[in-house]
Each structure stands twice: as C-alpha cells, then as structure tokens.
Amino acid sequence: MSLPRTPRIAYGGDYNPEQWPREVWAEDHRAFDLARIDTLTVGVFAWALTQPDADTYDLSVLEEVVERAHAEGRQVCLATGTGALPPWLATEHPEVNRTDFQGRVHGYGQRHNACPSSTVYRRAAAALAGRVAERFGDHPAVVAWHVNNEYGGFDGGCWCERCGADFRAWLRERYGDLATLNHAWSTTFWSHRFTDWDQIAPPNMLTEHWRGPDHTAFQGITLDYRRFQSDAMLRTFREEKDAIRAFSDKPVTTNFMGMFRPLDYHRWAPHLDFASWDNYPPDDRSASRMALTHDLMRGLKDGQPFWLMEQTPSTTASRDVNPVKRPGVLRLWTWQAVAHGADAALFFQMRQSRGACEKYHGAVLGHSGRTGTRLFREVAALGAELERLGDRLLGARTPARVAVLFDWDSWWAVEMSDGPNRHVSYPGTQVAWHRALWEAGAQVDVVPVTADLDRYDVVVAPLLHLLEGDIADRLAAVAARGGTVVTGVLSGRVDEADNAFLADVPGPLGAMAGVRVDETDAQPPDVANPVTLTDPSAPGDTVTCAGRLVFDLVLPQGAEVVGTYGSDFYAGTAAVTRNRHGAGEVWYVGTLLDADGTAWVLRRVLDRHGLLGPFADAPGLEHAVREVGGRRYELLLHHGDEAVEVRAHVDATDLLTGREVRAGDALALAPTDVLVLEVGR
C-alpha cells in the first residue's frame, strides 16, 4: 500500500483548462491562491486531445497545464485520460463500442462507452497510459496517477459477442469443465444443461432476463456475469497501471463511486495503491449514508486513508432536481470525509464547463469567473482551515472495534433473487444498521467477508445472503472468543453459486444463532408488523417497533427470544433471538426492523462491550476518532437541524479555533458546526 506524499490534506480538484483560452488560466491560478488550492486533477477526459489520431500523440497541452501548475506550486493528480473514447477510435474500430444490456450495439457517444473485452480498446488505453507516464512519470508536480474515470458507469458493462467469448474463457478458468458449471448453475432446471461452451452467451434481455437486470431465469449465470464484468474492467485498469509502472512508481488509483453495485471494489482494491472515491450523496439528509460509504472506502485498503477525489462545491447537474448546498454544508461534509479517513478533499470541478451536460454542475469558479460569490468564499475559508491543520491528520487510522460486513456477492444475490421480496434493498439495509451504530457513536469499519475479524468485538452482518469461503466459521469464532455477532433475515441462504444450502435456514449460520427458520413471510412496504423487544435479563427494558418486508418465523433451537411479532398468524412467535455461543453472543434479527428497533438491538450489543460513544444521546452529533503517530483526534460534526450542547469528555484543543477544552466543559454546536479536537494537548 502507498499513499501520495502530500504536505497536508490535498485540496483542489478536477481542472480542465484545455476547455478555455490561455488568458483564463492566469485568472484560475489567482483564484486558486486565494482558496489555498494546492492540488489539481488533470487530463481526465483528454484522450481526443492527447491522441488526435491513431498514430499521433500530442501531450503539449497537458504539458503546459502540468508545467503551469508546477510553476504555481501546485501538485498534480495526473489522469491517463481514458474515461471516454475519442471519436476517431470509435469510428475506425467499431468493436471498441459497448453493447448494452438490451443487446443493442452502441455507436459513438457519451462516456463509459468502451467494451472492456475489446483488444483494440485495451491496447489503445494502455498505450496512452504508457505515453503519459513516460512523459510525466518523474515530473516533480505529479503526486498520483488517476486511471480512467468512474469505471462501470451507467448500467455497468457490455454484453457483446467479444464479452461473451471472454466470459466463456473466464468460466473455463473458474469451473474447468461443463459438468461442474452445470451443477453450479443448476441447469437441470428449465432444460438448460450446456453441452458445449459455445452455447453460453451473456445473460441479458434477449437471453435469460425479464423486466431488467435484477430479473433473471438463472441467478447463477447472472451472478457470474457480474463477477466477470467486474474482472474484465479490472483487467483494463491493471493494464493501464502496468503501463504506468514501466515509467513511474508513484501511487496509482482510480476514482470509485462508493456503494456502486456493478463493480466488486473488494476484488479491485488489492490492485490499487490507494483508494479514492467520488461523493455525490442523493440529498442533504445523507450524513449517515456518507459515513457508511467513507468507512466502506477506507475498508478497501485495510484502514489506510483514501482520497476524496470528487465532490461538488455546490450543485449537481444530472439529477432531476439539483439544489445548491446550504451554507456550512460543504465545510461540514469535507470535515466528515477527513473524520472518516480522507487525506484529500477534491472538487469536481475547478471551473464550470461552458457547454454540454455538466454546464450547470457546480464549480469553484462559475461561468463568470467571479471570486466574490458565496460559494467561492466558503471554498476559500475551508482552504484556510485545512492549511491551518498542516500535516496533523495525514495517514491517521480509525480505532474501530466494530465491523460491518459488506459483500458485493450478497448484494447482487439478494437483489436479483426471485422471492421473497423485491423491495429489500441491500444498501438501504446497510445504511439502516450502520446508522444505528453511527448514531450511538461507535467507531466502525466496513469490511469484506475476507477481512481479519480478530480485531473486532462486534461483527454485524446484515443480509449476508451468500456465504463464501469460511466466513461462517470465522463469525462463529468471533462469538466463541467472547465477541458479539449480529445477523438475521435473508442471511446464510445460498452458497457462492447462489444455490440454496440443503439444510435448515439460516444454513451454516444456524448452529451459532441457535435458531431454525421454516418459513419467511413477505409483505408490501406499507405493511408493518409490530415487534416487541424485551431484554430477558432486564424485562423492564422493552420497546415496540416495526418490522417490514420480510418476516422469518424464527424457531428457537436454544436461543432466547428477545423480540416477538405482534400481528398476523405468527403473532407472539419469535422475531429476534440471542444465543450464547462460546464466550460470546449471536443475535438473529428475523425481520427488517425500523430505526428504533435497530437502535435498541445494537445499543445493547455495543453496551456489552463498552463501545457506546460519549455523545450517543445528542441528536445529529457525529463523533469520529482518528489516531496517528501516538496522537488522538476526535472530531465532532453536527448534522442536526437544532443546536446541541454537550459536555466535553476529554481535555483537548480545537485545532480549528485553537480553543482549549477541558473535560466537562460545555460545548455548544450549532447546525453544521465542526470541532477538530486534538486530545490531551
């Protein structure tokens, strides 16, 4: 692993001066100085410029931009520029164009428009990456490499004949022979037994699917195709990275998109030097969702800091409705990113596009180039704060004792499952569980199922539908050594090929959970079943909340009943259980509980391990901890609509104001307020 070397949290963003006349460049750099912007991402969509035809590379404009940045004292995150094809390549070699899920061969247009299996595309992209690396590999301004851009955009892939051929090769590699493949895909069902590899085609709307990408006749085929497409795109990344490595050993990344379904970032992560991602939350009520996503991105490289590669300083453009960021929000969210592991805070973009579909996407400088705007003032004030921080939080780590398992295979499997309920959302459920932990002030890692679980007291596994490898054993081990495992409905259902375990539900998780489930009911989103939760060891501690969508009729096989349903024919039967396993406990939550119920369960779990945060009862107040070089930083971020007052729990210095805080002092936080406490200073 390696991170770019920067003197402080990198600040700046995407910069495409090639769209503007030279006289604007000087104006840009003057504004960057005002805002303490020290980092520019350059060349993301420059292919048509850097390679105007098959035989010509022209890096002169890129050179000019990089040299100017260098001269102005700024560092550069340099893109290979392969995020969108140039027209000449697409028209001279139509094979580079993708075929969509409907089976339609696309012509030139848009971005994310390349077939990852096209050798013409792959060679051209790697060649360009090599040329750029050859020229700028040693350039002192370049601190990091940015390969391609937001891989997998739109519907995430290609379904062409070439991909079909590569898919078959991938399958041969995975299964060896057709008998194994037929068994894995359960092809006896619906007369699908394949007798020749060439009978296998990409699963799309013209073959196995109906209604859309989540409705397939053969989950196993579609699941493998998702894996294959993720791998096929990863291959193109790796080819570009290899081309760079021939000339440069600076750290390489590509910008991820958080909870992005098409790509299994956990399989990508080992091939990146550091993670980076683009934070475009759906709305300004997304604080907990962003917290989860930052944790997920930090978890890609085992806790190593990531770069926030993109966020908008103000509005998006591609949504149906694109509101401006309210005052203070840009600052609050940027500090939240830092609180969760960001070593860079970059914008898309520095100057607003003149034309095309992003001309109304917010930018540090608008079409007028004016620096007297509210937006620019907020950007500049934030730049000053970050500068004041110096190198203090760089490279810090989050001391988490709680892990949430996030698993792309389970995501894919549970959302493409026919039955029991199409309304179940994997990320929505992740957000619900993570939010309860976050509100309780727990420091949380979001990790793959392959992660080392030894370091955690609590492991939460929502919708762990598909079990791969030894994850069941390792979860049992967490409980056995005294930890707590929380799992529940729709977990432990299928193996890695999406075939049901031929056993009682929840399969390999059943023994540790001490339960059996013969029936899972399903109801539409507007139907709630009241669930009464009562701690058997503290009967006064009770709450009634709502369960929704899916309802396991839990049959305790040793577990104690903590929650019971309140209605339907299974009223009075078990909904939530807790089982002693070794020195620890395993909870089984048999329905999707609302926020109150989820909080009730998880606070009991955290409490057992002394992991409730100091501000768990202050609504909207986030508490995040970072440690580096023996020092501890605690960030307080207020996402609520109402001012809160809390008592400081440690002696510390607020790095943003220099104010000294003593434990017990009153701390008043207005909405969007941020404290960056250096503990014990």
Added chain:
Amino acid sequence: MSLPRTPRIAYGGDYNPEQWPREVWAEDHRAFDLARIDTLTVGVFAWALTQPDADTYDLSVLEEVVERAHAEGRQVCLATGTGALPPWLATEHPEVNRTDFQGRVHGYGQRHNACPSSTVYRRAAAALAGRVAERFGDHPAVVAWHVNNEYGGFDGGCWCERCGADFRAWLRERYGDLATLNHAWSTTFWSHRFTDWDQIAPPNMLTEHWRGPDHTAFQGITLDYRRFQSDAMLRTFREEKDAIRAFSDKPVTTNFMGMFRPLDYHRWAPHLDFASWDNYPPDDRSASRMALTHDLMRGLKDGQPFWLMEQTPSTTASRDVNPVKRPGVLRLWTWQAVAHGADAALFFQMRQSRGACEKYHGAVLGHSGRTGTRLFREVAALGAELERLGDRLLGARTPARVAVLFDWDSWWAVEMSDGPNRHVSYPGTQVAWHRALWEAGAQVDVVPVTADLDRYDVVVAPLLHLLEGDIADRLAAVAARGGTVVTGVLSGRVDEADNAFLADVPGPLGAMAGVRVDETDAQPPDVANPVTLTDPSAPGDTVTCAGRLVFDLVLPQGAEVVGTYGSDFYAGTAAVTRNRHGAGEVWYVGTLLDADGTAWVLRRVLDRHGLLGPFADAPGLEHAVREVGGRRYELLLHHGDEAVEVRAHVDATDLLTGREVRAGDALALAPTDVLVLEVGR
C-alpha cells in the same frame, strides 16, 4: 372427451428428482407416503436430459423416475418435456428462438422461448413427444399426458419473419383474396390498402403499434395476429398430441393459466382430452376470482371436470412480494377447486429447487427436506382428507342454470380499443359480475359464445364487445323463451373483424334490449357518477351505487328505466334499463356499476328464476353444488375473516368429519372452514 382414470382425486404435483442425487429420492417417497401423495407430474423441463443432442435420445433417467413411482404405487402424469428448449437446439438452429414484440431476435435463455412457426422446433418437439410416448405409452403408472407447459408465457408469442409468412398463409385461408382482407381491416384508413400479400408483416412496435401491445393503428390486423398466434401454438400442441396418439390413447392435456389473454382457450379446448390449469391467484383475497377461473376452465370441456395441475403449497417466487399462505388457506383453496370441478389437486412442486429463479418458490419439501414443518403438516392433513373422500366426487357436474359469457375476441377487442376508456379491464369486469352471482350463491357456468344456451335461465354477457356468428340471435332466443339476458356498456359494438356496426349502439343487441345509445361518456378512475336503481314494479326497492369509467347515455326505445345517473349533464337520464322481450327480460347496464349496484341487479335477476342460494346473506360463505351418479354434494367454504353461523338447508353428512346434519341445524364456520355435505345421506 375423456378424463384420466384415477381411484380418487389425484394428489401430488411436479416432481423433478433429476435435479437431486439418488439418495434424496428415497427420502422423497417416504415423505409422499406420509402425505398420501399418489400422483407425480414428471419430466416437464427434461428436454436437455432426454435429448442431449440432435441424434441422441436418452430416456433412462425418466425411466428410473417413472419406475420408481410405479414401484411406490404412485401414478404419473408424464410430460413431453418441450416447455423449454435445450441449449444445443437453440444454438445449432437459431431459427427456433423467438422474436419478441419489440422485434428483437432472442438468443438462447429462459423458457417459453420457441418460435411456434419454426419447423425445426415443431419437428423436434413432436419427435421428442413421440419418443417419450413410444417408451411410456403403455406404462401402467402413466395416467395422463402433459404436453409442453404453460403455452404462451411472457408476452405470448413471436413476431419473426417465419411467423410473418405463416400469418400470411393463415390470412389467405381466412380471407381468400386481398379485397376481402382490405375490407375487413378497413385499410382505406391511413393509406393501408395492401396490394400484395407480401406487404403484410406481424404487427409489432416496429410496424403498427405504439406504447405497447394494446395500442395499434389497426385493431383488425392485431386481432387477427392474436388469433393466428393462438392457432400457431395450438398447431404445435396438436403435433405433439398426434405424436403421442401414435403410441398411446391415454388422455392428453396441457396446463392452462386461467384468464390468460394470449391464448383463446375456447379454440384450444376441443383438441384437449381434458382441461387442466395452474392456479396462482394474485393474492389471498382472490376467492371469487378463483371461483370464476375454475368455472371458466370447467366450461372449456362443457362441464367435464378438470385437473388443478399446479398450485403452490406456500409461497410464489416471481412476484415482487411473495407472502406465505396463511394456515388453512391451502386446504380451503384446494376444496374450492374440487367444489368447482377439479378431479386432481397438484402442487408445483414436490421438492424445492436448489438454484435458479424458483429456488424460493414454495414446495411440499423445502431445501432441508424436513417433514416437521407447518407446511408439510397441512399438506399431509389435506392428503388424509382427500383419501377419506375416496372416489365420491370424481366426475361430478355442476347443475348450473346461470351462464356467464366469456369471450377472448371481446377481451382482445375491448382492451386494444382506442376509446372510450383504457382503464376498462375485461377480466376485472368479468370478476365483478361473476362475484355478484357467486356471493348470491348461484351455480354458474362460464362458457364461450358458441355454447348451447338452451340449458340456462339466465345469461350474463359483460363487455360482449365483439359479436361473432349468431350470438345475438341466440341471446334473443334465451329471453324469448322466458329467460333473462343481462348485458350493457361496450357490448354489441363491433363485428368479428372489429369494425363498428353501421347502426345504432348496441348494434344487433339493440332490439332485444329496447335501447339506443348515441353517446358514451368516459371519466378517469377516480370519478364516480351515482346511479340510483329502483325497481319500477317495487318502487321501495331502491339503492344508490356508483358507476365508473364509461357511461352510456341510454335512450330507451321501449325499455323501462331501472337506473338513472345522478350527476353530470346527463343527470336524471337512463343508466340501466329492463326490456320485456318475448316471455323474458333483457337488462342493459350502461355503466360499470360498483359491487352494490351489480349485486342489486343480479339478485333481482336470480330471484326471478328462484336461483338465489341458501346462504346468499352470509358474508364470505361460498356454496357450491356438485352432482354425480345420482348423488348431490354441497360444499360450504368460508372465505371470510369472521366466523359465521347459518342454518343447514338440507339433511346431509359432512364427509370430512362424518357429522350428520339436519335441515335447520346451526352450522358454525370459522374462517377457512370447509364442509363437504353429501345430501340426504
């Protein structure tokens, strides 16, 4: 006509042991014994297994399954296995793959994936059917043949070039020459006069359609294409049946899907030996809808019993939300099927699929194979009841004096009509009218317009939009001889080519109804027009209900006014009329009445003929009558949420409990309760 010979109501279902290792088979049969399962449907999707390549047939696994069933004393409903193509056929002969309504040529995948006009497919399917019949035609375990599976699934057909050619041949047969065709299709409109047969192509989204299958520029073309596709699939059924007949004279069926729009089951029915169907109601509030559908299926073979070929013992999987069946519901619905004519009660399926899209579809045995589940206990209890019944209800008939006309041509025509209102649903209207009869306790046949109407006192014709043959005359004859005919809005509008009658509305029905309609208003679903219904001969008998969607401004031409509109510019004018015709009456209901209005009208009609049932006022209590061999059975099925108490109307024995009942006795029925009364025993 002929029915499979079985000693009692056949009980069991789809069984696909080829998906499982042999050791599971023994476990299966032990469970079947526990549940008194005596019938297994075998081989429905076995093509890839039974014919692994073009030149090889391998019936060994099928043989093993059938022999084992036989050895265990079970009977077999044997499938030809052509419901889904094997991969080798689809890839070696791409012509077998269907082209969808969007004009997209499909590749291999899914099921229902064959073009019915492909000669390669037709020959291969018939050949396989022949091979299977040759081998098992005399097998003592085989009691019935099951051809293909759920013909016409998905969007019901194929729109390829080959179908285009067959369509043209079909049209030549129907019309003889282009002048006749042009006249039938009204091609002077929009410059469509065809001057060569080859100018005619399948009507789809690339030719005559917009928005979807119900929006066409030329209703006549699309109507004929629907007829052609139904016939084309029927041809493939007949070819398989003929291949079977060469080796076996056991009864042949294919499983229908109830009110399934793509296929005109009335045109299919003569070619089946017995009808069978798959009952997957949309929800657990569908009791009256199922009653209608059973009656429709029974009407296919002139009242002969049918087989319930599939129902789920618990959940479906393909819906957005798939709830479990509540306790008692499986039993209640199975008895309802028997009450309406089922001689078999079969499940899909016996053991739950391990993988693919039906792995969460309910089954008698789940993934664990456990028999201690609530579901298995209910299945076994029901099996015991059916066994207790013996052969008593086999071959029974429903003594109906009421007929409802159900007509695929009218369904197609009224739902593809531009104007007056796209929200009108043919099956929805059928359900509304049938429900009123069912609640009133009438025994009802649901029959085609070609049925012999002489046996009925009452004939109800909802949305009889298209009039074919002499149906108008035969309806008039019903009234002339003293019967009652009920029809109304959107009836009598078009001839068999979907051309408007050049006459006053309702065309040939006008004289008997004694009305004329110059205008039909339409309103969105949320607009109701109050309709006040008053019996002119009993003015105190009045109710105000709601009319919706379509509103004929009825101008009486001799009829008496029974109902008037309450709002809009036609407030006070006629909505519902009754006309004396010969010795009988013809009602014209000029709008879609709500449940209260429909009940008011139909109870008056039933009352005239003394056809109100004994429990017409007990909410949710169904009363069904079956007669065989001189004995009469009356089934009471309680679909309501609340317990009811009624008085027995006859002396009888409840065959399920052995309890003797005297007329006048109190009968208490809790929700889901069932009584099977043998009268006078």
Added chain:
Amino acid sequence: MSLPRTPRIAYGGDYNPEQWPREVWAEDHRAFDLARIDTLTVGVFAWALTQPDADTYDLSVLEEVVERAHAEGRQVCLATGTGALPPWLATEHPEVNRTDFQGRVHGYGQRHNACPSSTVYRRAAAALAGRVAERFGDHPAVVAWHVNNEYGGFDGGCWCERCGADFRAWLRERYGDLATLNHAWSTTFWSHRFTDWDQIAPPNMLTEHWRGPDHTAFQGITLDYRRFQSDAMLRTFREEKDAIRAFSDKPVTTNFMGMFRPLDYHRWAPHLDFASWDNYPPDDRSASRMALTHDLMRGLKDGQPFWLMEQTPSTTASRDVNPVKRPGVLRLWTWQAVAHGADAALFFQMRQSRGACEKYHGAVLGHSGRTGTRLFREVAALGAELERLGDRLLGARTPARVAVLFDWDSWWAVEMSDGPNRHVSYPGTQVAWHRALWEAGAQVDVVPVTADLDRYDVVVAPLLHLLEGDIADRLAAVAARGGTVVTGVLSGRVDEADNAFLADVPGPLGAMAGVRVDETDAQPPDVANPVTLTDPSAPGDTVTCAGRLVFDLVLPQGAEVVGTYGSDFYAGTAAVTRNRHGAGEVWYVGTLLDADGTAWVLRRVLDRHGLLGPFADAPGLEHAVREVGGRRYELLLHHGDEAVEVRAHVDATDLLTGREVRAGDALALAPTDVLVLEVGR
C-alpha cells in the same frame, strides 16, 4: 401571405367518403346541408388509392368526391395525401421507412412513417402532389391546398443513416469547418473532438442519449439535430409545395399541432401561405391554453387569420380517457377560435371511421348516420350561427399591445438541460404567464424572438433560456422607449449553440434588468417558497404567493426589490425585482410564481400601460377583440362554471341574437355563453 377566399368562416372538415359505399355519399350531403357545412377537406390519407403502384396514378375517386362536393355547392380543401405511405412503396423501397430514436429501423405501418431524408420518399411525395395539383389546380371547388398531415407526429423524426448524412451536410452548411463545430459543441468535454465529418451520427439512445430524448451528453449536438430534423421535414413540405405551384397558385398550408415541440413552426411559417392547426386540448379545462395556442398560431403569419383545420365535434379516441364534449362546449370553443383569429372551423371528421384506431373518434355523423343526435344538433345550430355572421369577421386582426415571446430553441434548450430542475416545463410556464394576461383581458400576440417589437407596450419573455441574434438589444430598446419588459429565472443563460454566457447571470439581459444571479436553487415540485410581493411605490399593495422549482438568489445591481423569499437560507433576499431602464421598466422574476403571484406582477405591468381589460375581474369571462375594415368586434366567451353578470362597456350589437347593447347595460352570461358584439352599430 394569402388566405383562401371564402364567403364566410369556412365550416366543415375532413371527409373520407372513399371509405364508404356510394349510397352513403348522398346521405352525407343531405346532412351537410342541414348543418350548413360548406367546406370539405379531402384526400388526406389517399395515397394508396391515388397511386396504387409505382407506375399508376388513379385520381378517379378523388375526382368523384371533388365533383360531387362542387355540385353540392361546397368548397374543397384538397390534400396531397402524403401523410402516410402506401404499403407498396414501403416494401419496394424500405429506405422510405423511418428509424426511431431507439435506433430501430421500422417496417411498414402506422402513419408519420417516412424518413424525411429518403430521396425515394421525397420524389414520390412531390410527384403525387404534382399529379393532384395538375388535375385539380384550376378546379373551382378547390380553395386551398393541404400538404401532408401533422408533420412530425410521434417522436418527431428519424435517426437513420441517411438522416445522418443529411445532418452532416446541414452541419457543414452551418459551421463551415470542424474547428467551428467543435467549439460550438464544446467537444473538449468528454473527449469528443471530431476530426472527420463522418464521425458524426444522429444523437439517439445508442449514441449521446440516456433515459430519453431530453437527456443527452451534448446539448449542442441534440439541439442541432432537432433543428436539422425540423428543416428536413420542412424541405419535404417545400418540395410538395413547389410541385403544387407548378399548377396552382391557390394558398397552401399544412396542419400544425399548436405547441408541438418537434417542429420549429417559426422557421416553417414563411413557407406557408397561411397557417392552420388542429386543436385537441388535453381536457375541458384548457380555455387559457387554447387561447395561448391560437395566439401562437396567429403569430406565425404576423397576425394573419389562420384556419382551425381540425377539432373533434365530441370525443377523441387516442387518449386513455375520452370524455364527450359537454353541451355548449363545441360552440364556445369554436367561437373562441374565431375570437383569436380563425377564418375556418373544421372538424375531424364528417363521418366516423368504421374500423381501425379512430373508429371511436367523434364525428359529425356517427356509425348510424343519424342526424337526430345531440351532437348533430349542436353542429347544425353552430352552422346556422356562422352562416348568420356572413363575412363579417373574415380577415380581422387582433389589436394587441402585449407580446409574449415564444421560442422553440429556448423550449428545446431548457427542457434538455441537465440542471437545475427537470420539472420545469416550457409550455407550462408559457401557459401560466399567458393565462394571467388573458384573465386580465389583455389582447396578446404570441410571437417569435425575431418579431418586430416596436408595436408593443409590453413584452413578456418567460424562460428565454437561449438568446439568438440581437434579441437582448431589442428587448432593451422596448424598455428604453418607455415599454415594459418582463423576464426572469432561466432566461439569458446560453447562446445559440447552448453554451453558457461567460458572464454573470442573466447574461446579456443583466444590464437592463439591473440584477446579478450567482446561485439558482432547485427544489422538488412539492416544495414551495413563499414570496411576498410589495410595490415599493405603493407599500400597501402586497400579496404573498408561492415560488416553485427554481429559485434565483437575485442580487440587485440597481434594480428595486419587489418580491422577497420567505423561507430557506435565502429568506428575506430578493426574488422579484423591477429596474428602471430608459423611459421604461424591466422586471426580473427569479422563480416560477404561482397564479396569484404571476397575476399580481402582470396586472401591475398592464396597468402601467392602461391595458387591463374591461372584465378583468369576472372569473372565467374571456374578452377578445378583432378589427377589420374599420369595424371592431368584441367577443365575450364564458368559460366559467358559474353564471356572471357584468356591465357592457360599449354600445354594440350582439350578432348572434341581434340584441342591441348599450354601455352600462347588465350582461348576464351563463356557462358556455358567447356574445359577438359589433361595436357601435
């Protein structure tokens, strides 16, 4: 410019007797006499009849129809009949079939089915037009030519290879070289720099678009393609017109469709001799929308009267719900058309189609041919009224002092813009502003941005997103000479290539408006921000209304604040301003106000110029003025649900009743009532 010569307001409509046997024709003409019908539109879809194959023209039926009309004393609007292809042409030359926006090549079917770039189609259409004109050019019955029909129906065009080639030619003409094109299209963005003309393809779902026609990666490309398609269809119109001109100098039109997005009618208008359009409002609450559309159509030919080419006498058929026209509505709407400039009132159609998709579309004569219907009586009564009017209103003009700018480029640009808010509707906003003027009784012209603005006191420019030519200067001149200009949010944003002005918002409109906008907030449709409007010179004159969807944070640069926001972080800041500019005023309305707010602003504006109408406070009462030959006509049309009583404002004669009216007399108008006052007679 020229209008057909008719003795009075032409009355009649589409007549397709070729669909009927000859004996019906006599019946038709007897009915036409009863209804005073003097004008028949003939041959609109006759291509398959008039040219049964490539080498044969057969005008005999057309001849028969025209001769019969002539013999009966009726005049004919003669169609070229090219609105739908005949089957033989489409199958012999598949290139004539269009390719849709999805990139799918269509087969034969529907109408609007020709590719406008197909030379085969273009030659065949022009040849047919020439043949018809050659035969009937001098026929005394023919008063006007009707080319094709409703150009651009459905999704408005073709995206085939041939269109691609013609698009490239059109672009070469527009831009000269690729550098200019690349600059206009901002192709540096997303690596789109084109290096060869042949790299450019039609922008559709397989190239630049996502989600649909309004979602494009490159607005500039799609904008130009819309212009090109409009021009390509216009070319086919001109070719037919030229072919007619070789034989006839009678006035030529084609029937437009009002606010129809695909075609820029302003670019078409110079090529028509007179405008005509088909009025199918969405519902019976569309009085103000129809007023706007009539004004827009009248504005096409600089105020010259237009023909109302189609309206339904009763129901439509293609809607989901097709209600009948309420009593009086047909008369009211016909007089409204006349009030806004119609010199003809024509129906689609005279006799109801027997089959196909318009068989339930209303017609003067229904399927029964009956003249005793309510509908026919209303048609006949209206015919009598129009006859009574004689030539009085023919050729009249509307003396408007208020102009609303309507601009197809702005419509296209604002609705395909990514950001700020996809819910903004261009026609919806036009209707909102025009409605306020119409309710206030102002006489309004709706004109293109190229119109001479010197004649207006008030110019309203809603959503003038794209500024072309010198429109900003000419608006400034209106204010400078003492007039009032009203504009606002989303105006002045982009140049003619849809590139943002590199300046403060609202670009070239900023100086005259005296404002600057750094931020535009956006909110979903259900969020309102209260806006308080107060006249600074009359502080008691205040109202609080709602702003929606988009919210400019208006920074006054000299303008006075008239309205302020009431909520969100910009509460208290400017939403609406008024600026002194020369002798006049410029209003800037920074959000989409509700009806109350819009009325408040515009009534203040009208009041400044003395342009409030005499019945501005009578709800639902429309007041329209027409002048011709020195005489003035004032029409009062009551669209409200409640009767109103007003005082006459002039001495006049009601031409419909002959009643003399004195100024000050009470005038009572029931719903749907109409007065046609000849002033001072």
